[in-house]
Amino acid sequence: MAAGVYNQAIGAFQSHSLVNNFNHQQKFNNIGRLVVTKDFISSNCLSRKNFSVIQCIASQTSEVDTASSSSRSKTSARDTHTKSNEAALILVRHGESLWNEKNLFTGCVDVPLSKKGIDEAIEAGKRISSIPVDLIFTSALIRAQMTAMLAMTQHRRRKVPIIVHNESEQAREWSQIFGEDTRKHSIPVITAWQLNERMYGGLQGLNKLQTAERYGKEKVHEWRRSYSIPPPNGESLEMCAERAVAYFRDQIEPQLLSGKNIMISAHGNSLRSIIMYLDKLTSQEVISLELSTGIPMLYIFKEGRFIRRGSPIGPTEAGVYAYTRRLALYRQRLDDVLQ
Numbered sequence: 001m002a003a004g005v006y007n008q009a010i011g012a013f014q015s016h017s018l019v020n021n022f023n024h025q026q027k028f029n030n031i032g033r034l035v036v037t038k039d040f041i042s043s044n045c046l047s048r049k050n051f052s053v054i055q056c057i058a059s060q061t062s063e064v065d066t067a068s069s070s071s072r073s074k075t076s077a078r079d080t081h082t083k084s085n086e087a088a089l090i091l092v093r094h095g096e097s098l099w100n101e102k103n104l105f106t107g108c109v110d111v112p113l114s115k116k117g118i119d120e121a122i123e124a125g126k127r128i129s130s131i132p133v134d135l136i137f138t139s140a141l142i143r144a145q146m147t148a149m150l151a152m153t154q155h156r157r158r159k160v161p162i163i164v165h166n167e168s169e170q171a172r173e174w175s176q177i178f179g180e181d182t183r184k185h186s187i188p189v190i191t192a193w194q195l196n197e198r199m200y201g202g203l204q205g206l207n208k209l210q211t212a213e214r215y216g217k218e219k220v221h222e223w224r225r226s227y228s229i230p231p232p233n234g235e236s237l238e239m240c241a242e243r244a245v246a247y248f249r250d251q252i253e254p255q256l257l258s259g260k261n262i263m264i265s266a267h268g269n270s271l272r273s274i275i276m277y278l279d280k281l282t283s284q285e286v287i288s289l290e291l292s293t294g295i296p297m298l299y300i301f302k303e304g305r306f307i308r309r310g311s312p313i314g315p316t317e318a319g320v321y322a323y324t325r326r327l328a329l330y331r332q333r334l335d336d337v338l339q
């Protein structure tokens with residue numbers, strides 16, 4: 001039966017090209033990967049301890065299998081590119097926020113979703129409802145966390161996403177989950193400031209249109225979309241990438257390497273910097289990369305490589321399951337159990 005779904009999916013896939021959510025030309029240049037210095041990582045406490053904390057917590061709260069991080073350091077796992085199972089990686093920019101609605105620069109100001117953003121998050125959930133998710137990462141900002149939680153209300157597996165509190169020993173202790181079955185039916189949600197939207201400095205709270213009228217369209221476009229030019233007293237995309245890509249490589253990639261299916265709910269620019277890394281985009285190409293609010297994007301991680309698969313069209317769309325046999329089998333199992 002699964003083969004049936006898979007073949008049907010392949011047929012659908014071949015009959016229509018998956019609409020990619022990105023609007024940049026897909027050219028793979030030999031750009032060196034973004035090098036993030038080791039001391040940057042250590043100075044931002046992106047340490048082995050954090051990774052083992054995540055592993056330990058993940059093992060306590062779900063059937064997420066915890067590859068023993070002690071026996072396999074992240075670096076050696078990543079460097080040796082151990083042939084791991086394939087894993088799904090879903091990226092989603094938060095739904096429209098109340099300041100997106102007012103066309104205000106938001107950056108690291110912690111505003112919630114608008115009604116439209118809530119609807120977008122739920123729609124995003126429908127589009128990924130048959131794709132496996134073992135672990136969720138969000139930024140420390142509520143609009144990304146709301147998006148992840150609302151999306152997961154639509155997932156057919158019905159697991160409960162639970163924000164992991166490891167900000168202190170007491171927080172870890174007081175938020176423990178007991179009961180094997182309860183743990184198996186939960187998904188750890190790790191919040192990380194490193195995935196926050198770029199800090200927009202003196203622009204935060206200003207209207208985008210009025211700012212363009214005041215400083216000129218070109219200058220504001222340069223602040224918003226260039227790679228290395230920061231807004232006044234804010235972060236450039238390059239500076240945002242240094243924390244977001246470092247966190248992705250240090251904390252998320254090892255999870256993918258061990259076969260865990262991951263969803264990241266974050267922001268326009270922190271995700272642009274991660275996609276620049278995944279797609280090996282040049283600093284020129286990333287200028288044209290725009291991400292819509294609430295549109296999920298799927299990557300397949302296989303043998304250390306990220307294969308971009310565009311945006312899942314909808315749960316009933318057979319083409320969604322043409323991505324890989326593993327996803328087709330997962331969906332078939334859901335169909336069998338939920339029928």
Ligand SMILES: O=C(O)[C@H](O)COP(=O)(O)O
Nearest residue numbers: 104105106107197224268
């Ligand atoms: O922070 C913001 O204002 C938005 O989330 C992204 O803004 P941008 O489209 O100007 O990068």
